[in-house]
Amino acid sequence: MNNSINTTGVVYDKRYLNHRTGNHPECPERLTSIFEYLEEKGVVKETIRIEPYPAPVEFVEYIHNKEYIESVKHRCAIGSVMLDMDTPLSRETYDVALLAVGGVLSAIDAIMNGTVRNGLCLVRPPGHHAMPDRGMGFCIFNNIAIGARYIQKKYKMKRVAIIDWDVHHGNGTQFVFYEDPTVFYCSLHQFPHYPGTGNIHEVGLHKGEGYTMNAPLGAGADITVYRKVFEERFLPAIKRFNPEFILISSGFDAHRDDPLAGINLKSENYGLLTRMIVSLARELCDSRLVSVLEGGYNLNALKSSVYEHLCGLMKTVQ
Numbered sequence: 001m002n003n004s005i006n007t008t009g010v011v012y013d014k015r016y017l018n019h020r021t022g023n024h025p026e027c028p029e030r031l032t033s034i035f036e037y038l039e040e041k042g043v044v045k046e047t048i049r050i051e052p053y054p055a056p057v058e059f060v061e062y063i064h065n066k067e068y069i070e071s072v073k074h075r076c077a078i079g080s081v082m083l084d085m086d087t088p089l090s091r092e093t094y095d096v097a098l099l100a101v102g103g104v105l106s107a108i109d110a111i112m113n114g115t116v117r118n119g120l121c122l123v124r125p126p127g128h129h130a131m132p133d134r135g136m137g138f139c140i141f142n143n144i145a146i147g148a149r150y151i152q153k154k155y156k157m158k159r160v161a162i163i164d165w166d167v168h169h170g171n172g173t174q175f176v177f178y179e180d181p182t183v184f185y186c187s188l189h190q191f192p193h194y195p196g197t198g199n200i201h202e203v204g205l206h207k208g209e210g211y212t213m214n215a216p217l218g219a220g221a222d223i224t225v226y227r228k229v230f231e232e233r234f235l236p237a238i239k240r241f242n243p244e245f246i247l248i249s250s251g252f253d254a255h256r257d258d259p260l261a262g263i264n265l266k267s268e269n270y271g272l273l274t275r276m277i278v279s280l281a282r283e284l285c286d287s288r289l290v291s292v293l294e295g296g297y298n299l300n301a302l303k304s305s306v307y308e309h310l311c312g313l314m315k316t317v318q
């Protein structure tokens with residue numbers, strides 16, 4: 001049991017700043033502003049710093065095909081500046097993307113070896129739009145999907161739940177697990193909005209039917225709507241699924257000040273949502289929970305939302 005361990009692990013590394021994106025919303029300053037704010041608030045010293053390592057390609061291949069992985073490596077090496085129309089590359093991007101995946105794997109390992117109770121991965125580039133054969137939407141490798149498979153393969157856990165509260169639908173993650181009854185994927189997102197998927201009727205296919213759940217939300221939705229979706233749909237469904245590990249795709253672009261979307265959450269609302277999931281993880285899976293940073297593009301909104309989220313993760317609920 002992990003009950004004696006009440007510490008939250010935080011993955012952060014300056015090398016994540018080396019994914020240089022120029023004048024782009026997904027910029028290195030996102031991470032520096034978060035980390036400086038967490039330091040300023042005095043919470044970093046109450047957490048355990050988890051060192052990431054570059055993920056071996058064999059783990060990335062759980063989700064992505066070799067040709068795509070090689071093409072990212074090659075394009076970075078020759079100095080390509082864009083992977084698709086909105087996904088920038090720099091020379092270091094390939095290495096940083098492997099380090100983002102490795103950050104998630106390190107957090108999972110730290111929980112499984114009893115070092116921490118749960119973990120927050122402050123990584124970039126984000127991942128939930130990345131498809132097996134292509135990156136898109138600022139995402140190179142699907143960090144959280146690789147993490148889910150790693151949990152299953154390395155730790156022989158059968159059922160993993162992914163909760164995605166980034167304001168954009170995690171089309172890549174949904175695609176990967178759409179016919180898979182061992183990974184339950186649920187997402188709240190603005191709809192219609194980028195990337196266009198995440199209709200309520202997308203519920204999984206074949207053996208995976210019933211293991212994908214979408215909550216498309218109109219612009220202006222607030223915490224009342226989020227809470228209702230959690231209480232009436234997501235939490236009961238996850239309890240029925242009974243996961244052995246819970247992952248969160250934690251984008252903070254549903255904040256009302258975010259420039260890329262029109263949802264109306266406040267920073268403290270992320271604390272409430274976090275506490276609901278922390279409580280669920282305690283009930284279902286010995287508190288095993290890893291949160292992976294996705295979007296969030298207003299630096300002030302992002303840093304205060306991450307702070308509320310981290311406080312929720314650190315909270316020791318008896």
Ligand SMILES: [Zn+2]
Pocket residue numbers: 166167168251253294295296
């Ligand atoms: Zn997003």
